[in-house]
Amino acid sequence: MISLIKETAKFIRENPKSPDSLCCAEALFGIINHTMSKEAAVSAISSILMKNVSINDNVSNGATAFVVKSVQLMRDILVAQHYYIAYDLAELLMALPNKEYISDRNFVFDYNCTYIRPFNRKYPFRLPELV
Numbered sequence: 457m458i459s460l461i462k463e464t465a466k467f468i469r470e471n472p473k474s475p476d477s478l479c480c481a482e483a484l485f486g487i488i489n490h491t492m493s494k495e496a497a498v499s500a501i502s503s504i505l506m507k508n509v510s511i512n513d514n515v516s517n518g519a520t521a522f523v524v525k526s527v528q529l530m531r532d533i534l535v536a537q538h539y540y541i542a543y544d545l546a547e548l549l550m551a552l553p554n555k556e557y558i559s560d561r562n563f564v565f566d567y568n569c570t571y572i573r574p575f576n577r578k579y580p581f582r583l584p585e586l587v
Contacts, residue, residue, distance in 0.1 A: 457487075458515060468480060477542070481531040485528060488527055498511060514555075515555075518559070529545060530545050533545065548575055552567075568585040572584075
């Protein structure tokens with residue numbers, strides 16, 4: 457799932473004003489809140505990105521709250537057409553550590569300090585930190 461999130465975030469960062477960015481965010485959100493099947497969401501994202509993407513792993517427990525809140529926020533921000541925030545949030549998601557690094561306390565601390573805390577200071581939204 458992390459690789460899918462990163463690929464989608466990369467597309468959104470490069471094309472924040474594209475209606476396809478909102479479609480990608482909606483598909484990710486659909487996976488998370490179970491309103492869309494994984495297969496349908498992956499198919500929709502694959503057709504937009506014009507590359508074959510898949511869900512290869514699950515989000516680890518330490519990153520679940522962050523991923524859920526971030527994907528929901530991305531969708532809401534794109535609907536509200538706040539593209540500058542979507543750009544910053546996409547950068548945050550692109551830098552999301554892979555599953556093997558989530559258990560490394562130093563790596564998680566660095567990610568929180570480098571990405572999440574500055575985002576939380578800059579905008580009125582509060583994303584949970586990785587634990």
